[in-house]
Amino acid sequence: MLLTLHLLALGIWIGVVGAEFVIEFDGMKDDESHIRASKLHYTTDIWVEIPAFMTVLITGLLMLSEDHLSGLFLYKVLFGLFAVAFNIVGVYAVFKRRKYAMSGDIEGMKSVDPFMKLSAAIIPVFLITFVLAMYIVVQ
Numbered sequence: 001m002l003l004t005l006h007l008l009a010l011g012i013w014i015g016v017v018g019a020e021f022v023i024e025f026d027g028m029k030d031d032e033s034h035i036r037a038s039k040l041h042y043t044t045d046i047w048v049e050i051p052a053f054m055t056v057l058i059t060g061l062l063m064l065s066e067d068h069l070s071g072l073f074l075y076k077v078l079f080g081l082f083a084v085a086f087n088i089v090g091v092y093a094v095f096k097r098r099k100y101a102m103s104g105d106i107e108g109m110k111s112v113d114p115f116m117k118l119s120a121a122i123i124p125v126f127l128i129t130f131v132l133a134m135y136i137v138v139q
């Protein structure tokens with residue numbers, strides 16, 4: 001049951017991360033689309049992304065036992081935690097940017113760019129975790 005939830009939430013998580021990249025690219029056109037992207041990204045974070053990665057984290061923690069904390073599985077868990085951490089950086093940036101967007105403060109919105117860029121590291125880190133998990137399964 002926990003593993004099913006873990007895997008289901010993983011699929012939703014990476015799916016919504018992909019959709020948010022599309023939103024961000026669309027938001028690069030001009031200031032108006034940047035404001036729209038900030039609001040849309042905030043909404044997807046609240047309703048989809050945060051519940052998804054929290055489900056992955058909680059189910060992962062609940063399944064965790066001592067034998068997971070050695071060898072390759074330990075790396076899988078560590079990279080999984082890094083992926084969650086990068087996502088939290090992204091959520092912080094999205095929340096802050098949305099506040100600026102609500103008052104039309106374009107400079108303020110741009111000030112969160114370094115955090116947004118840092119959070120993009122979620123993609124390679126997620127993929128490394130996934131490949132490690134798959135390798136452990138087929139090994």
Ligand code: HEM
Nearest residue numbers: 057060061063064068077080081083126129130133136137
């Ligand atoms: C990017 C994040 C993550 C990905 C892509 C991922 C992927 C997977 C996959 C594919 C499985 C099933 C295959 C397997 O057992 O190896 C799995 C199981 C599991 N994951 Fe994750 N996971 C992630 C995050 C986490 C986190 C953050 C934790 C712990 C804090 C965690 C703990 C576990 C545990 C304990 C299992 C069950 C292993 C078993 O059945 O014995 N995972 N994960």
